[in-house]
Amino acid sequence: MGYVQSKNDYSLFLKDSQASKTIIAVYVDDILITGPDDTEIQTVKNTLHQKFSIKDLGELNYFLGIEVSRLATGVVLTQRKFTRELLADCELDVSRVAKTPLPVSMKLSSDDSAPYSDPAKYRCLVGKLNFLTYTRPDLCYAVQTLSQYLHNPTVSHFKALHHLLRYVAYTAAGHHDTVYYQACSARKSKKQGTISKSSSEAEYRAMAAAASEITWLVRLLQELGVPNLGPIQLKCDNQSAIHIGKNPVHHERTKHIELDCHFTREKVLEG
Known part of the structure; x- marks a missing residue:
């Protein structure tokens, strides 16, 4: 029918005809x-x-567990139904208020308390919360932290999970200063797959991952026909990592960093 598969997302198919573009997502x-x-x-x-x-289900209002609402200013994606079902099925008391995703003073480790009696329940709840992060970027860090202990959760880990569920219940009830569920950014929380030799390298690797994600997103938006895409700022608070990103000369501190991480440097120089 004249549709071309996207080079940036294989589930997308596009067709340009005169002044319009039709997009199919499968x-x-x-x-x-x-x-x-x-x-x-x-x-x-x-x-x-x-x-x-x-x-034919008509105008989009629900897709893959995500609800779609239309406002005068744009489109809002939420998972209200999924959230209600998650809180109802967790069989925990979530009535006590929690205003942060994790307790401020809590520090988790792999052996901080006795093993939790029902690890399957812990894994199930963390998995459901991971799905919820699609429209709740404020949960990303907490879910990523709890995901590190799926193999052997302890009582402390489950207490942190219970706290997170109470936070979800609190914010889902509307007690939140911001509209947390607006899907307006490609925000992401991910544990690095390699061990860094320094904090500068860790920050630099994070910059490389972010630069890669941003580059993909820009290409996708361009393919979808979004105009006037200006340079995107990549911010970092580590001066040494910023220096590595700007300096085209290899030196002692960067000789052990894989070449693919210098993708960041190439993007900075392009800008």
């Missing part, structure tokens, strides 16, 4: 179609229906 047997050309969208739906007998 996830297994769930499909989203968007674009300004209603005739083209209807043609796609009719063709797919003839071949696969699809069910």
Whole structure:
């Protein structure tokens, strides 16, 4: 039908026709179609229906567990239904208020207390919270921290998990200073896959990962036809890592850093 697969996301298919662009996103047997050309969208739906007998659900309001609401200023993605079900199924008292994702003074380690009696429950709840981070970036760090102990959770780890669930219940009830669920950024929390020899290297590796993600996102937006994309600022609070990113000359502190990490330096020089 004239659609071309995206080079940046294999689940996307795009078609340019005159002054409009039609986009199709496919996830297994769930499909989203968007674009300004209603005739083209209807043609796609009719063709797919003839071949696969699809069910047209109309305007998007729910997709892969994510609810879509439209405002005058844009689109808001939430997981209210998933959150309610998560809190109902956890079988824990979440009525006590928790205003932070994790207790401020809590420091977790692999052997900080006795093993938790039901590790399967711990893993299940952390897994569900991980799915919730798609629209709740404020949970990313806490979920990533708790995910480090899936193999052998302790009582302290479960107490931290219970605290996080109480925070989710508190914020889901509307007691929050910001609209936490607006999907307006490509925010991410991830543990580094390699051990760094210094804090500067750790920061530099994080910059490299962020630069890679930003570059992908820019390419994707360009492919979708988003205009006027200016330079994106990559911020870091480690002066040594910033110096490595700006300095094109290899020196003693960087000789053990893999070449792929210098992707950051290349992007800085391009800018």
